[in-house]
Amino acid sequence: DAGITQSPRHKVTETGTPVTLRCHQTENHRYMYWYRQDPGHGLRLIHYSYGVKDTDKGEVSDGYSVSRSKTEDFLLTLESATSSQTSVYFCAISEVGLQPQHFGDGTRLSIL
Amino acid sequence: GESVGLHLPTLSVQEGDNSIINCAYSNSASDYFIWYKQESGKGPQFIIDIRSNMDKRQGQRVTVLLNKTVKHLSLQIAATQPGDSAVYFCAEKATSYDKVIFGPGTSLSVIP
Numbered sequence: 251d252a253g254i255t256q257s258p259r260h261k262v263t264e265t266g267t268p269v270t271l272r273c274h275q276t277e278n279h280r281y282m283y284w285y286r287q288d289p290g291h292g293l294r295l296i297h298y299s300y301g302v303k304d305t306d307k308g309e310v311s312d313g314y315s316v317s318r319s320k321t322e323d324f325l326l327t328l329e330s331a332t333s334s335q336t337s338v339y340f341c342a343i344s345e346v347g348l349q350p351q352h353f354g355d356g357t358r359l360s361i362l
Numbered sequence: 363g364e365s366v367g368l369h370l371p372t373l374s375v376q377e378g379d380n381s382i383i384n385c386a387y388s389n390s391a392s393d394y395f396i397w398y399k400q401e402s403g404k405g406p407q408f409i410i411d412i413r414s415n416m417d418k419r420q421g422q423r424v425t426v427l428l429n430k431t432v433k434h435l436s437l438q439i440a441a442t443q444p445g446d447s448a449v450y451f452c453a454e455k456a457t458s459y460d461k462v463i464f465g466p467g468t469s470l471s472v473i474p
């Protein structure tokens with residue numbers, strides 16, 4: 251399995267609080283992605299990174315920010331969490347070109 | 363944006379039979395296709411991929427077929443086993459595009 255670690259694996263927090271999810275890889279892959287997965291919507295891209303300090307938005311980026319200061323770490327931040335951001339969040343990595351993405355095991359986030 | 367599939371269909375198969383999971387894609391520029399398997403509580407796991415210059419690719423017990431004329435992709439699983447029970451996602455990517463588009467998935471249930 252690809253060396254991808256997501257932390258925390260589970261989190262419960264309250265509306266309005268900031269939340270940061272971490273994705274750590276040991277594969278030295280250039281690309282890193284954050285997705286959310288909700289029933290009826292499949293996997294939706296939030297943000298992705300194509301290198302250190304290089305990031306771009308996905309289809310559901312509102313309310314989220316990301317940072318990548320090192321190749322191995324990609325952080326997803328919810329500045330002020332809302333109940334609509336309750337979801338399962340997955341990190342993925344890939345190499346350049348036509349290569350598959352490899353996923354972490356997810357973070358289950360509940361916002362009350 | 364363009365999407366792969368709309369609803370999450372389900373497929374029930376008797377153990378030992380062959381399974382066929384179908385996927386329609388809409389982006390004619392897509393030239394790389396991937397199948398993932400997602401078990402409960404885990405992240406999607408890469409199964410097999412195919413590039414647009416091929417129409418068939420085989421792996422261990424799995425075969426992917428690509429029909430570019432009708433924009434259709436299928437995953438065939440031979441001698442389906444209970445461990446194959448999961449949600450299966452197809453995904454598409456274009457060379458000129460950093461992002462992967464995921465379908466909503468098909469739930470496969472294997473009857474012992």
